[in-house]
Amino acid sequence: MLGNNASMFQGEGFEFTELREYVYGDDVRKIDWKTTAKLGKPFVKIYKEERELNVVVVSMLGGSTYFGTVKQKSDIIAEVAGTLGFSAVKNADLFSHMIFADKLYDLSKPSKKLFSVNRAVENIVDFEPIGKEGDFKALVETLNNRLKKKALLFILSDFVGDVDLKLLSKKHDVFAVIVRDKFEEEPSELGYLRLIDMETKQSFEGNIDSGTLKNYKKALLKNDEKLYKQFKKHGIRFTKVYTHEDGALKLMKSMRR
Structure with a gap:
């Protein structure tokens, strides 16, 4: 079982939850460039994986x-x-x-x-x-x-x-x-x-x-x-x-x- 669902039928997609300051090791593809430009330091988007089928x-x-x-x-x-x-x-x-x-x-x-x-x-x-x-x-x-x-x-x-x-x-x-x-x-x-x-x-x-x-x-x-x-x-x-x-x-x- 993975979450509520068997792994072969796990839900797909991601739901945005919050922004947080970038830390070393974060995926650069998740950087929110708009927020980064406004605040002058890098921020990344945090997502929660959707499990609902x-x-x-x-x-x-x-x-x-x-x-x-x-x-x-x-x-x-x-x-x-x-x-x-x-x-x-x-x-x-x-x-x-x-x-x-x-x-x-x-x-x-x-x-x-x-x-x-x-x-x-x-x-x-x-x-x-x-x-x-x-x-x-x-x-x-x-x-x-x-x-x-x-x-x-x-x-x-x-x-x-x-x-x-x-x-x-x-x-x-x-x-x-x-x-x-x-x-x-x-x-x-x-x-x-x-x-x-x-x-x-x-x-x-x-x-x-x-x-x-x-x-x-x-x-x-x-x-x-x-x-x-x-x-x-x-x-x-x-x-x-x-x-x-x-x-x-x-x-x-x-x-x-």
């Missing part, structure tokens, strides 16, 4: 999160958001939460109060994701416009689709939490059946045989390879949580690493 948690709740063989992916997202929120509040950091899908649905003001975490979890649980498609391009644009202060930004999603977080990683410390169900990555043959697309609400019939599954797995693998390559390139940390796992425990283990 701006923790922002974004829950991407498109229709695809309405799925799970053990728990719904949206339930895991609620658990992770709650864990991050309570951790932030305990560390006396600012916490804010956003619900996004095809557009912004909810945004809380930065707070250090427990009720803000409770409200965030309740809003996730009450949110209706069916019929909403996750739009990462719109999310990036919204966050870039609304987040003026550098944030420790957690994005919770299943991360399937066109995802580009490059712009956000330049300004913020981004941590991606990938929430999946094992059946999504290792599905079994289901035969001929009718399915419903939870993002569009459209139904279709098809034969879920070995050939279909092979093409599906290939597409998902391509999606993930592109995703991980982008994360590595732009310094975005990430972890994956499955619906049969303890979301809070998995997240804490990943953060320690």
Whole structure:
């Protein structure tokens, strides 16, 4: 621990506190030349390092999160958001939460109060994701416009689709939490059946045989390879949580690493 925060997530920036006369060994770059000129002897600016973090948690709740063989992916997202929120509040950091899908649905003001975490979890649980498609391009644009202060930004999603977080990683410390169900990555043959697309609400019939599954797995693998390559390139940390796992425990283990 460093101050209130773990060293890997320490706050950044400095807050001016006072002026004092220069003593041998002080950093000359901290000399206040205006004051020095007025008083005729060198003075330096003293700063206090800022430790307060701006923790922002974004829950991407498109229709695809309405799925799970053990728990719904949206339930895991609620658990992770709650864990991050309570951790932030305990560390006396600012916490804010956003619900996004095809557009912004909810945004809380930065707070250090427990009720803000409770409200965030309740809003996730009450949110209706069916019929909403996750739009990462719109999310990036919204966050870039609304987040003026550098944030420790957690994005919770299943991360399937066109995802580009490059712009956000330049300004913020981004941590991606990938929430999946094992059946999504290792599905079994289901035969001929009718399915419903939870993002569009459209139904279709098809034969879920070995050939279909092979093409599906290939597409998902391509999606993930592109995703991980982008994360590595732009310094975005990430972890994956499955619906049969303890979301809070998995997240804490990943953060320690």
